[in-house]
Each structure stands twice: as C-alpha cells, then as structure tokens.
Amino acid sequence: MTPRKILIVDDDQKIRSLLKTYLEKNQYDVLLAHDGASFMAEFERHRDEISLCILDVMLPDTEGFTLCQSVRRRSEVPVIMLTASADETDRIVGLELGADDYLGKPFNPRELLARIKAITRRAGQDKPREPRYYDFNGFTLDLLERSLIDPDGTATALSGMDFQLLKLLVEHPGEVLDRSRLAEVTRGRDLGPLDRSLDVQVSRLRQRLQDDGKQPALIKTVRGSGYVFSTTVTSRHGP
Structure with a gap:
C-alpha cells in the first residue's frame, strides 16, 4: 500500500x-x-x-x-x-x-x-484505495464506467458478467484462477459438470480482447484447473 x-x-x-x-x-x-x-x-x-x-x-x-x-x-x-x-x-x-x-x-x-x-x-482511509484503471496490452479497463477501452481509444460497455470476469483477471495477473472461483464471482454459483457457460463467456471476452481463441496469449487455459491472465497489468487512480 x-x-x-x-x-x-x-x-x-x-x-x-x-x-x-x-x-x-x-x-x-x-x-x-x-x-x-x-x-x-x-x-x-x-x-x-x-x-x-x-x-x-x-x-x-x-x-x-x-x-x-x-x-x-x-x-x-x-x-x-x-x-x-x-x-x-x-x-x-x-x-x-x-x-x-x-x-x-x-x-x-x-x-x-x-x-x-x-x-x-x-473517514475510511485505512482501506486501500481501489484503482480506477487497469492497463494491459494497449487496453484499459475502467472500473468506474465499467467499460473496456481498446488500443484505438474506443470504449465499449461490458455486461455485468464480462466486467466481473475481466476485473478478476486483471486483479490477479499470472495467477491460476480455478473455474469454481470464476463461476462464483460471475454467476454467484458453482458450475455443474456439463455446464460450459464459463467457457463461452471466456471465449466472448477473448474476442473483445482480440485474443486468438486457438492460441490465446492473454487468457490462457490451464487444463484441469481454470484460466490465467498471462500479461503485465498496471493500475492507476486517474488518467
């Protein structure tokens, strides 16, 4: 801190x-x-x-x-x-x-x-102040506006689940996040053995990030575990 x-x-x-x-x-x-x-x-x-x-x-x-x-x-x-x-x-x-x-x-x-x-x-100052922006690979996640700004500067509003998923990923770069944790954050429940909704959501987020689904460089699959956000992330409070 x-x-x-x-x-x-x-x-x-x-x-x-x-x-x-x-x-x-x-x-x-x-x-x-x-x-x-x-x-x-x-x-x-x-x-x-x-x-x-x-x-x-x-x-x-x-x-x-x-x-x-x-x-x-x-x-x-x-x-x-x-x-x-x-x-x-x-x-x-x-x-x-x-x-x-x-x-x-x-x-x-x-x-x-x-x-x-x-x-x-x-005054609530003993709690760490949460950053507003997370920057990675030319993209910026704006927590206040709940939007994703691409390298060209275009902002796109994110759905609730997409926002929560990306927020969790950028807050824990390089850390393997298991499927149950991701499901709990984005859906508030565990996934059933045949539930592929999380994988569909990850695929959709990869498309937003221009991340190749066949050989993803940002959101990588860890077989048997979950996903890892494999890039450098920086945070800041203002522009």
Whole structure:
C-alpha cells in the first residue's frame, strides 16, 4: 500500500522534525511546511495525495484557522489543529471552521498518532484505495464506467458478467484462477459438470480482447484447473 501522506505546518523546526521522524516510523509519508504560504503551496501540489493535514494555530504569516478555511474550501481532507494556547476558544473556533480534531501543546506524539488513526478510520482511509484503471496490452479497463477501452481509444460497455470476469483477471495477473472461483464471482454459483457457460463467456471476452481463441496469449487455459491472465497489468487512480 502506498504510504498515507500527511501535510504538517508548524513554525517550530524541532516539532516538525520530531513529527516527521515519528510518523514515518509508523508508515506515513510526511510533508512539512514552516508557514502558511509554504503550506498552501504543498497542499496545492499534492492535494489529491494528502490523507490528513496538521495545522499549527500560530504561524508567522497567518493563523491556522485561516488555513483550515482555505483547506475546507478545496477539500474534505481531515484536519487536526495544534495550539499552545490554553484558551478553550481556540478549540471551539477550529472545530467550527471545519477541523476534525484539536490537540494542545505540549503533546505526546503517541496521542497524536492515535487521533490520526481514529480520524482516518472514521473517514475510511485505512482501506486501500481501489484503482480506477487497469492497463494491459494497449487496453484499459475502467472500473468506474465499467467499460473496456481498446488500443484505438474506443470504449465499449461490458455486461455485468464480462466486467466481473475481466476485473478478476486483471486483479490477479499470472495467477491460476480455478473455474469454481470464476463461476462464483460471475454467476454467484458453482458450475455443474456439463455446464460450459464459463467457457463461452471466456471465449466472448477473448474476442473483445482480440485474443486468438486457438492460441490465446492473454487468457490462457490451464487444463484441469481454470484460466490465467498471462500479461503485465498496471493500475492507476486517474488518467
């Protein structure tokens, strides 16, 4: 899984270094900023990759509250506010502006980590993000549109069973998938001893992939077992 990316802004260099070291030991990818301007530059550069922002309230060029508002106008990414102030008003203002949590300084890094995990768990970020596209042999399977794009760029909508079959194949390239598993995914049931419906479906999918039925290069038959998707597959989240 790609490391979860956290963007931290704090004008205290020691705190930045401490958090970067501690969070990276816990499998997070950490970006640092020392003031509001550098924070916004990093946020815009990595907006689609950031899992959470940690904002110090008091910064040399702005307030963390202002940054929180700017983030909320652009994204729903979770935000944790940090402040050295003992004033309860800071916490209330931060939450009203869209922050998800608040932690007073000084703080224990373990407590911050626990809060990060709690927020990302609620936001569903602990689950790996499923790619949208799978690319292979000039073809692209679009999971959102449930379509197959050929090497010429033409998209063709897939039937439910064809889509489920191809999705399973591209998610497990080089792995022998037995007939019972393929049937369960595409039909929700086991195949009878004389049921050839799966073979017909594979044949139809081979035609869509311009895969020679007599000597297939992509979907190969493993006699007595099932089928294997015999090609290199790459996945991505966006164009």
